[in-house]
Amino acid sequence: MASSELRSRQRRLEPVESVPPTATVRHVDQLDTETLDYFYDAVENGRALPADGATNLEVGEIIVFNGYVRVERA
Template sequence: MASSELHHSDHCHQSLRLERVESVTSDATVRHVDQLETETLETIYAALEGNRPIPATGTDLEVGEIIVFTEYLRVVRP
C-alpha cells in the first residue's frame, strides 16, 4: 500500500459523520443533544452547518449511536 493510500485510510478512520435516519430500533443507543458535552455539541453544529465530517478525537461520540436533534442523526464512519 502506498503511503498516500495509508494516509487516506488513516484519515477516514479518524473522522465520523452524521447521517439522517427516519426511525430508530429499540436497541439503539440514543442521546438527546442536551446530554452532549459542550465541545461535542459545538462540533456537531459546525459539521451540520458546513456539511463536513466530525473529527473522531475530541468528542464523546460513538459509531452507531443516535443523536436526537430536530431529527435522528446516526454517527457513522465515512
Template sequence: MNMASSELSAGTPLGRSLTVERVDTAPTAAPIRHVDELNPETFEAFYELVTADVPLQAGESGLEPGEIIVFTDYFRVEAR
C-alpha cells in the same frame, strides 16, 4: 435538528472520520442521546457535522459511530 442514535463501540480507531446521517427512526437497540445531554464541545462538534456537512476526526468529537442523537431530527453518527 434531529435525534441521533448509535451503537457505541469500544472506541473509534484513530484516523477515522465521522459524519452524521439524518434517519427517520432509531433502531430499538441503538444508544440514544438527546442534544441537551451533550457537553459543550461534543455539541459543537455535532452541530458542525450537521450544518457544515464536513467529516470530523473521530477522536475530536466525543461522538461514537452508531449512536443516535436527538435534535430536531434523528441523526446517526457514522465512521468513515
C-alpha cells in the same frame, strides 16, 4: 498517519427515519460543550466529525436534534 487512516477514524452524521430499540440514543442537550460545537459544525456545514477521541460520539449512536441523526464512519 496516512490521510485514508485519518478519514476512516472520522465520523459523519447520517439522518435516519427510525430508531432501532437497541440503539444508544442521546438528546443534543446531553452533549458536552466541545462535542456540541463539533456537532453543530457538522450539521450546519456538512463537515465530518473529527477523528476518535475529539468527541464522545460513538459509531451507531443516535442523536436527537431536528430529527434523528446517526453517527457513522466517514
